[in-house]
Amino acid sequence: MNVVYDLMSIVIPFHRQTGIPGKVAGALFVARNIVDCIPVLHMPAGCAYHRRLIPFNLAILPHAICTNLTETDAVFGGEEKLIDALVAVYKWYHPAMIMIITGCTPDIVGDDIGECVESARKRGVECPIIVVSNVKFYSLSRGINAALIALTENLMEKAECRHDRYVNIFSLSFHGGGLNVKELESLIKEAGAAINHVYLYHNTTKDLKEFPKAKLLIADYSTQWTNFVKDHLKMDVIALHNLRVSGLKNLFDCCLVGFSGTSRLLLEIGKALNMEGEFEAIARKKEALLRNKLEKLRRKLSNMKLALPMQLYVGDVGWLALRDLGVKCDLLIMHTKSLEVEYYESELKKLIDLNLKTIEEVQGYQPELLINPSPEEVVSKSKRLGIDAVVCGYRENPVRYAAQGIKAIYTPLLNFSLKAGYVTALNVYEKFAAILTSSNPCSKPLLSLLDYEGEFRRDLSSFWSDMCKFFYEVYHVKEPLEQNY
Amino acid sequence: MQVPNVDALLGFYDPIAGCxxxxxxxxxxxxxxxxxxxxxxxxxxxxxxxxRLLQDNSDVKVLYCGMHQDDLIYGAEHRLLKAIVEAHRMFHPDILAVIEGNASSLIGDDLEGVVQKCQERYHVKTPIVILKGGGHLHDHKAGFEEALLALSQLVRRPKSQSPRSVNIVGVKPDDFRANQDLREIRRLLRSLGIRVNAVIPGGGLNDIKRLSSAVLTVVVGGDGVELAKHLEREYGIPWIITPYPYGVGETQRFLNAIAGELGIPREKADQLIEEDMPMLREEVKRVQFYLKALMHAPAFILGDPGRSFALANMLHHEFMMEIPTLALQYAPAKEMPQELSYSSTIKIKPSREEIYGDIAKTSVAFASSFEREYCRGMNIPLVRFAYPVVDFISLTTAPLVGVRGVVTWIEHIVNTILLEGVKP
Structure with a gap:
C-alpha cells in the first residue's frame, strides 16, 4: 500500500492533484514536446477528450487521437482497434515516432500492446513505436518519468561513439523557467565542451536518438528517469536540485543554482568531463566579471532580516539570498501538515534540524522557529523580531501577511526563473532586492477581501499557488531571449 | 444532411465531446x-x-476518492467509503454525488453497498446519488440526462402547484456566461409574471425537491428532456422544448412558447422585447461599420445542439453571416425541432479532421477553447462559446441571452476578430 495514495482520500480537497495528474497527462506532455511524434491514446474517447488540455502549462493539443474503446472492447479486448489506429496514424500523418499511451481500461483488460506493435509493423508501420503502459511506480510525476524511461529504453541505443565532451541539458517548462538554459549552454561551450542537445522542448525523434552521444546529463532534478539514464546508458548525471537530503549536513550541498551554486556546478561538470581546469577557469573568470554587481546587491541587502520558509531542498530565492547576498534569517517558518502525509515524525525532526543548522552555518546563529503557526502568530513574531519581510513559499499565503502590514514576498514565481548561470541568478536577485527594498507595499490587495478562515478555503493556499503558477507560465515563460552572456 | 464519420474509415478517433x-x-x-x-x-x-477551475478558481466541489492502481486488484470500495465520510464531515454538503469511472466499472465495485454502509454505520445523513457504468457506455448527453434522472429521486410530492410557475431545465452553469444567462432568463420570465420554481442544474437541493410544484417544465435547448418526461409521468407536469434565447428572434420564440403554454397574451412578450430594442438600436449604431463588414462572412459553428441552433439562427438572420456548416458535439434530443430556417449543412459528431477542414473554409469559428490551436495556426478568429471555455473568463453581468445578450454577442464577436484576426 502506498502511503501517499492511501491518504489522498483523507486529504480532501487534495487540490494540488489538479496540477499533478496521472500517467496519461504526463506522457502526453512528453509527447507534445517531440515535434514529429504522434501520441495514440489507447483508451475510451472521453478520456482522450479532456486530456487534450495539458494541465502542466494549460497547453491545448490540436489532436488527441484515440482508439475509442467501448464496453465491448473492455470485454473482448481492444487490440484490433489499436493495430488499426497505429496503421491509420502512420499512413495519415507519416510521423517519425508513435507513442502509445494506455488508459486504465486496457491496463485492466490486459491488452497485449507488444503484440499489437508487432502486428502493426507487419502491416507496414516502419517508425519507432514507444509504449507507455502500466506504470509500476508511485511518483506523482509518473507519467513523465514513464514516458522518458520508455523513450530511453526503446529509442536511445547505447552510443557506439560517445563524445567525451558532449553534454545533454534536460529541463521541463514547468520546472521553473523551463528552457531558460541559454547561459548554461554558453558557459559550457566557453569552457570547451559541447552541447549535444537541450531537452525537452520542440525536440525531434532524431534528437532523442542522439541522446546517448553525450557523456553527461545535466537535469533540473534527480528522478526515476535520471537514475535510469545513469544505470541503463551509463551516463553521468548532475541534478541542479538533488532531492535526497538523508546524510546531508548542509542543504546548500545539493543546490547547484544561484551565483555560488553555478560555480559549484561548473566544477562538477569539469570533474565529470575530465576538464576540471577549463571549467574552473571559466568559473573564476565569470565570478570576477560579475562579482561587483553581486557586491552591490550585498551592500544593499546585508542588514535585511527575513522570515524564511522551510525547505526540502534549496530552491527558493530567499534562501539563496541568505548565502549569496548576506541577508539574515531571524525566523524560520515550518508548515509540516502536508508533509506529515509523506514523512515520519522522526524524519520531520531531522528536516527541521537540517534547516536550522544550514542557516546557522551560513549566518552564524540559528533563527527562531515557528511550527505550523497561524498568520497572526507569524505577524506578531515578525513584528517583535523586526523582520523586514516574510518570504512565502507554496505553503504560505502572502495576502494574509500583507493585509496586516507585514511585507510579504511570494517567491515561487521568482523561483521560476532561477536556473544555473551567473547572469540568470543576478537578474532574479535584482528583482528580489527591488521588492524587498521597495518602500511602497501593497496597501489594499484585492485578495485580502477573501475569507481565508472559511471551511472551503482552508487548504486553498497551496492549490491557489499551483493555479497561479500555470497562469504565470502562460504569460511569462517565453522562448529564451538571446542575451550576451 | 448528415455526413458519414471519416474517422471510422481512418481507423482512429479524435473526440470532439466528452464522455x-x-x-x-x-x-x-x-x-x-x-x-x-x-x-x-x-x-x-x-x-x-x-x-471547472479554469472558469471558476473558487469552485472546490469536485473530490477524488484516492483510487490507485493497486486497488484495481482488490477493489477501491474502502477508499470511496473514506471519501464519502470525510466529505460529509468536512463540507456538510446538501447532496453527495458519486460518479463511477471506467476502472471501477470494470472491477465491479459495489457502490450501493458502500453508500448503505456510510449511512448505516457512519451515520452519513447527506443524500447520496450514484451514477454507475463509467464512460464506455453512451455519450456526454446520455450522462447529463442520466444524472438529472438520478437526482429526481430527491423530488418531493407537491403540496400544491403554484400557478404560472415553471421549471427551467437544461442550462448548464459551466457553459460560457451561463450564470449570467440564467439571471436574464429569470428577469425576462419575471417581467411576464412567471415565477421560476426551480432551475436544474443551477439551483440547489430545494430546487430539486420542489420540481413537482411547477405547472410547466421548460427544457431550454433540449438537454434535460428525460427529466422533464419523468416529471410529466410522475407528477403530470407538461413540458416544452424551447430554443436557447440567443438573438432577438430566438428570444421572441422562447418567450412566446412559454407564454403560449401558460395562457399569457403574446403581445405581452412582444412588448417585453420592444422595451429593450431602443437600447439595442443605440449600441448597433456604435458598431455599424463592424456589423456591415460581417455581412456574408462565412462562419463555422461547433457546439451543443441547443445553443448551436440558436446561435446559427441569430448569426444568419441578425448578423447577416453565412453558416455553411453547423457541427454538433452530440445528437440533439429527438423531440427537438432540428430545422434551421435557412440552408446549412448539419453534421452530428463529425470527425475532427472534418471540423478542421470546415474551419479552414470559413472566416470566423464559433467553438470551444479546444479548437484554439488549429484556429491560431490558421489565423482564424475563434469566438469561444461552446463547452469548454477554459481560456476566457466571464465575470461581468452581461448575459448572452435575450435582447440584452445581443449586445454582449456583438462585443464578443467584434473584439475577438479585432484581437485574433490580424494577419501577420
Missing part, C-alpha cells in the same frame, strides 16, 4: 452545494477539476 462521465459530472456539479466524488483514477478527477 458519459463528463456529462454526468456537469449535471451534478451544476447543483449548488452538491459535492461530486469521482470514483476513478486520478486522471479523471484532475481533468474534470481543471475544466
Amino acid at each position: 458519459r462521465v463528463l456529462g454526468a459530472f456537469r449535471a451534478f456539479h451544476g447543483i449548488k452545494r452538491c459535492f461530486t466524488i469521482i470514483h476513478a483514477m486520478t486522471g479523471c478527477h484532475s481533468g474534470f477539476m481543471l475544466l
